[in-house]
Amino acid sequence: MPEQPITFLPLSYAARPPRNVVVAPHVDEHWIAWTAAALARLSTVWGCSGSVVVPSSAVRHPAVKRCLARLNPDHVLAYIPSWATYDALNPGTVDRLLAERKISDSAAGEQFRQMLRREPWNGSAVHEAEVAADQLRSQLAINRREDLIQCSHLFDDDNARELTPLAEVATTTLVGVPRSLVTTAEALAYAMHVGIEESAIDRQITVKEWRDAATRGTEAPLLSQLHPGAPDNFRTLRSHEAGLCVPITRAFRPRRRIVILGDQPEDFALAEALRQILGSVTWLPWAEPGLSDMWLFSRRESDRLLVTSASLSMEETRQRIESRWDKRPIRQIEAEQEERRFDVVAPTDIDLDHPFMVVLKDAWEQPRSLPVTVEPDGSLQASLSLAAEVPRGLDPDRHRWQLTLTAANHPLPPLAALGPSTVTADDQNPWETFVRAADGGITYWSHRFDFVPSGASLAGSLASPKLAWPGIKRILQVSASAEGIQVLPSPAGKRASITERLLGSRAALEALAASPGWPLLRRFLPDTAPNGCPDGSWWKLKSAVVLSWEAIAAHGAPGWDLTARREQIDQWASQGVLRRGLILGCGHCPILEFYPLAEISQSYRCRRCGGDNQLTKDRWKPVTHEPRWFYDLHPAVLELVMNDGDVPLLATQYLRGQYWARHALVCEEFELLKDGDRFVEMDFALATTEELWLGEAKSNDSLGDNPKARRREASKLMEGCTLVGAAGLILATAKAQWSATTVEALKSEIAGRQGVGKTVPKVSLLTGLGASPQLARLSGG
Structure with missing residues (x-):
């Protein structure tokens, strides 16, 4: 091995x-x-x-x-x-x-x-x-x-x-x-x-x-x-x-102040939890307006309160906060003329992204480097155990603490399924300490939990585990297996995986989809026409369409000069995306085929009949004194281009440009199987430091041709998110917007799942891929 x-x-x-x-x-x-x-x-x-x-x-x-x-x-x-x-x-x-x-x-x-x-x-x-x-x-x-x-x-x-x-x-x-x-x-x-x-x-x-x-x-x-x-x-x-x-957070924007109304235990609990996640939270268990409200509303006009309650209905919450506003002791202008600086929301609609993490102020964001082995599925296994270390200000005999390690280029969403066996190396003692995924990385208890002899040394009493960072495919498999679901690569996913391997990385594959090279690759599709290619530079064979350099140079691509184009063709040829070769016939049968350079010598054997041929003028096409080089496209890349594989690539490239998803782990298309039967196919998965997202990407603007098909597809996509523990669903399209009927089907499915108490993932709509992409949360989703 x-x-x-x-x-x-x-x-x-x-x-x-x-x-x-x-x-x-x-x-x-x-x-x-x-x-x-x-x-x-x-x-x-x-x-x-x-x-x-x-x-x-x-x-x-x-x-x-x-x-x-x-x-x-x-x-x-x-x-x-x-x-x-x-x-x-x-x-x-x-x-x-x-x-x-x-x-x-x-x-x-x-x-x-x-x-x-x-x-x-x-x-x-x-x-x-x-x-x-x-x-x-x-x-x-x-x-x-x-x-x-x-x-x-x-x-x-x-x-x-x-x-x-x-x-x-x-x-x-x-x-x-x-x-x-x-x-x-x-x-x-x-x-x-x-x-x-x-x-x-x-x-x-x-x-x-x-x-x-x-x-x-x-x-x-x-x-x-x-x-x-x-x-x-x-x-x-x-x-x-x-x-x-000190509290730290990855939040990009300032927090909004939250007010919790209601005097029930769940109101206190909601205030307690939100206070640790978002910071600025006030619990007001009394209903009567009073002088204390001067502190509630005496903020800058740009500051808008989020008002909610765990025990009161939305209408009751609204009535209480409006009564406070109308009777507030300090006001600048008449109440009828002043904009009400608050929004009433359901507690389940409050954005919980980027929670605070409380860390020891002298022992955080310290750099470390660890040798790891890279598994075939992208998972990382530590080669060495972590060194036992005591942070400044703590005493290992009197204090107990947590250690958290995060990798900027390999985030881990804090999923419940990512237990100790997933985030520890294969040869790690499972009883040494408690390890789990948390805070975008891995956290573990500072002291050994297994047998520690009396008088043990510092290294003998502190935990020093060997850790593992699962790749996105491993994350999906572990999360799905907890629900009895199987994850397998789809045919489209296999094609994307092969192309990614040829190019060297997912980022390179996404860059290809967004480059002027992608339209050029579409010229290799079997249903394309010559479209102004010089005579003899474009050939449609039984197996594929092949192009010569003259046809490639004639491809219209403003801003892509011939020098850069020539360098790109050479790079693709060295990577195996394109194969350079000749169009050769056979002296024994009428077949005309493309033969890659690696298969050509002075003599060659016909692929159809097996006849031996010599590389002479009457064998190559077009008829010229010397043979002309042609290029054909790798079959997996050809099928990827043929099936609009650029749409999910453009989607993940755009998403990874967002501040919350930088360095996210990305997985190509895969299928979810329930009881051995294909349940749903997802076009991509995205794992960030906080959440796992699944995505569906289409070149059109609809999930189906009729209402029943759209509702069925919306149901399968949301249920697929639930089965793997994904927090959200991203629907991406190359069109300027999703059709109104598709949005209606999504909202109907959300309402239905809420009505029966099912988990509802966050739903975001990504539109305008390849032109002017826009990402927006689905209203009501």
């Missing part, structure tokens, strides 16, 4: 705290207190600034699930309170329990009391939170290796072996909202921004103060009132600076 070629993969290295989703118990009308208890516990963990708390009743909400999937957490944890916490939420519980057991007030009774307060409380609400966390963990396919879960619970007592306490990393005084004060939704709305600490305060905070603080978020001066003795350089518990971290 031939050895695979070795190359060096340039990487970007980042260290970061684990990203957690903490599922809090939900106890009916007391959900705020229980959520505050979970947030108070999370506020003590390093990485709380990039983590979220979700009440267990909100985990299944579609908008919340969508956001948590995009958050792509490292751990899903069920919050397990201690008896001390339960007693604080339900005063007197411990005393009643001791009285029921007739435990006296003796020293032994006090000892039992202290022991009980440290024990986990495992009521039915906690069990429900554990079930919800386990279901979410399975849906996101994270934090587990087969049936072994790395970290599943967050107890009130620290477990530094799993999650590092925030105080172990922080270098300044940390403050938050005193836990005893977080008893209302308004207080929780502010505590969401800064965190909760175990402290007491004498004074009461008014409802107006909470609302002002919640509306202003981290800008609120309330903390100085809650902590009058804190030093000037204090940090809030949930600030990124407290954990020596």
Whole structure:
């Protein structure tokens, strides 16, 4: 078996705290207190600034699930309170329990009391939170290796072996909202921004103060009132600076500020998740307009709010925000004349592209280079294990962190199907650490998870796995196999693959489709006419059309001078795209055929009858004193050109020119087989750092000749996206726009899938390929 070629993969290295989703118990009308208890516990963990708390009743909400999937957490944890916490939420519980057991007030009774307060409380609400966390963990396919879960619970007592306490990393005084004060939704709305600490305060905070603080978020001066003795350089518990971290994103444009209305658990959960993904989010759980709205609308006119809710209907949401706008305390001109600077959207329509990633500020975007072998399908396997390394500012004995490696020219979408076996090398110990695709690359737990002997060295205690970066074909196969679907190259895909191999890369193939060379290649099609070619320079044979240099030079291509054209023909001939040869006849039968240069010598054998011939004047065409060179097109390239193979090539070339898809992995046409039967054919697949997209490209403007055919094709394309975990579908055409009937069929299919609760991919329309391409999101898609 031939050895695979070795190359060096340039990487970007980042260290970061684990990203957690903490599922809090939900106890009916007391959900705020229980959520505050979970947030108070999370506020003590390093990485709380990039983590979220979700009440267990909100985990299944579609908008919340969508956001948590995009958050792509490292751990899903069920919050397990201690008896001390339960007693604080339900005063007197411990005393009643001791009285029921007739435990006296003796020293032994006090000892039992202290022991009980440290024990986990495992009521039915906690069990429900554990079930919800386990279901979410399975849906996101994270934090587990087969049936072994790395970290599943967050107890009130620290477990530094799993999650590092925030105080172990922080270098300044940390403050938050005193836990005893977080008893209302308004207080929780502010505590969401800064965190909760175990402290007491004498004074009461008014409802107006909470609302002002919640509306202003981290800008609120309330903390100085809650902590009058804190030093000037204090940090809030949930600030990124407290954990020596910074948030980074690939977003190209500034974020829009998002406002969440509603006072239900799912509204809080939605605000929590969106805050970590998009940054600027405000939760307003109260319905009444008031003075605090001055902070909501006192922005520049160019700033437009996105307003949504997980519990309210679109109409209810609109009424509430319009009431706030009409009654706002500060306005510049009359309300009827001023444009309303907000848009009401459904929570599932909020753009979640380019989420934030919280990283250690002194240990990110560090360059690395790793020798890898290139597999036939484009996958990369590391030749060496990664070196164990401790980021500056961290201690391997006291701290635990995540390592993330991204390759600019080999992105990985964070698909649930890309588990440890897909992103680790074949000879890697599967139990060394937890590895998965995340954040556009690969992330893994800093410390070894398998057996570590006492007193192990630094290299012996830290993980140093050998990783693998699957190619786009491998990504599709793994994603589809999880749904019992088979992925095979289509005939068109095989032709494109052969041509790509001849030219050397997908980029070169795309460049050919966009070059003046593609129309020239169309002159080799069997149904073309000479179109002004000089006599004897164009021949239509039984097997193919062949052209001489004179015919190629006569091809009209403004701006493509003969010198450049000559160089291109020579390059294609050296690559095998074109074959140089002679038109020769046979002295034994009437066949006239093209013979490539490699098959020609002074004597040659007829392909039809096998007769031997000599290379003499009466054998070659046209009749001249010396034979004339002709060129024919490689059969695979000929069929690619004949079947409008330039359309999907132009589509992927344009898409890879977009900032979000630079360096994307691209796959040529393939088929999806369900139960062995061909289900749908896709013209291309595109894998970016965030998502997997599938595409259909056509030279015309319709998916079918009649309504039934169009609906059937739209259904198959969207279902194909679902089967391989693709986030979106791109429909590309060479026409200036898609037909109205096709757009109608797409919208009808989207509405139908939404009506029965099926997954609906994002749908984008790419038009004007080869002329003036435009990409737009399908309205309602």
